[in-house]
Amino acid sequence: MRSSPGEQPIQPLPATLRVGYHATEGTNFHPAGVLATLRFGTQPGKNTSIAPATGLTIDVGLAPLHTTHQGANRAELWFATGPVQTGQWSDAAAVQPCVVRYAHDGNHLFACIELDEREHGGILLTAEHAYAAVRRFQQQSAFPYLLRMWNYMDAINEGAGDLERYRQFCVGRGRGLVEVPRTHPSATAIGRQQPDHVLQVFWLAGNVPGQSLENPRQVSAYHYPRIHGPVSPTFARALIAPDRTLLISGTASIVGHVSQHHDDAMAQLEETVRNLGSFAPHVSRNRSASSKDLLKVYVRDPQLAPRVADRLHQLYPGSDILLLAADICRRELLVEIEAVLAS
Ligand code: 3EB
Numbered sequence: 001m002r003s004s005p006g007e008q009p010i011q012p013l014p015a016t017l018r019v020g021y022h023a024t025e026g027t028n029f030h031p032a033g034v035l036a037t038l039r040f041g042t043q044p045g046k047n048t049s050i051a052p053a054t055g056l057t058i059d060v061g062l063a064p065l066h067t068t069h070q071g072a073n074r075a076e077l078w079f080a081t082g083p084v085q086t087g088q089w090s091d092a093a094a095v096q097p098c099v100v101r102y103a104h105d106g107n108h109l110f111a112c113i114e115l116d117e118r119e120h121g122g123i124l125l126t127a128e129h130a131y132a133a134v135r136r137f138q139q140q141s142a143f144p145y146l147l148r149m150w151n152y153m154d155a156i157n158e159g160a161g162d163l164e165r166y167r168q169f170c171v172g173r174g175r176g177l178v179e180v181p182r183t184h185p186s187a188t189a190i191g192r193q194q195p196d197h198v199l200q201v202f203w204l205a206g207n208v209p210g211q212s213l214e215n216p217r218q219v220s221a222y223h224y225p226r227i228h229g230p231v232s233p234t235f236a237r238a239l240i241a242p243d244r245t246l247l248i249s250g251t252a253s254i255v256g257h258v259s260q261h262h263d264d265a266m267a268q269l270e271e272t273v274r275n276l277g278s279f280a281p282h283v284s285r286n287r288s289a290s291s292k293d294l295l296k297v298y299v300r301d302p303q304l305a306p307r308v309a310d311r312l313h314q315l316y317p318g319s320d321i322l323l324l325a326a327d328i329c330r331r332e333l334l335v336e337i338e339a340v341l342a343s
Helices: 123-139 165-176 265-277 302-315
Strands: 019-023 034-039 049-051 055-059 074-079 085-090 099-104 108-116 145-154 186-192 198-206 211-213 238-240 246-251 294-299 320-325 335-341
Touching (some): 019 294, 034 108, 049 085, 049 099, 055 099, 108 123, 123 145, 123 165, 186 335, 265 302, 265 335, 302 335
Parallel strands (some): 145 186, 294 320
Antiparallel strands (some): 019 074, 085 099, 108 198, 145 198, 238 246, 246 335, 294 335
């Protein structure tokens, strides 16, 4: 560490998160120097793999939508900041086998659990088992701070009222992750449009805490009233990572706690954009020119992709935008956007 006489030693800068979307060639795409690769349009739960040379590779399963702005398949790459180590951890306390696959680079950890709901007794118990494993894994991890979590399942809107699968997932997640994490991570919970019975939970964690943010236009998810389900989701609207990268949670057309513009996807898009705008004061000021902002856009009706893409490219011309066909956690919601805003 550099220091000059009479001065405090300069603290090392936090490791930089570098993320990008890159063109791929099918399922043999395993680039080097990355902590994690997320592949889209591939079957989840079958080919998730770990290797020190290529980190953790996860098949997300959501179909990428082709637009004039977006051609071939792309993968999301989380670049490593040092040598990558990988491993597999089995939850010894679990009733059913529960394996966490992970990769870390000394600064950040990426980890994944994929469970077949048929082996765990439905979405509620599967979520409970997955999150109990997340909790126990994180408790013994050198990267104890959850920064960002993704949850993907199929048939997310199936079932009525409190039996809707998303709400059942929230109940199980709440039971599994009994101790509230030190800081709420930012999160996404989304439905795949093909049935495959897999609950997939993956996350980014660090050895330094991030700073959770809420959205002044929205009620915090953990304070949602009872009408949205028996157990509120526990995520932050966004999180400032240690390097100042802004990790924005899945954001939809919700103001207060109420869904806006039912049946109008383009009006929902505009509301969602206003919600994203709340985070403008937190965007890093000394951003490096090389890193692009990433927007991941979940669209319920694939036919709307061209219009949604045109509008977002108009609003965010310098950003990399990935559209995926997906179901959103409330049935009236037609579009949701998550973002990584570079530091
Ligand atoms: C919302 O604002 C939309 O259950 O982890 C967004 C991000 C949503 C994360 C979660 C849910 C979750 O309530 C849904």
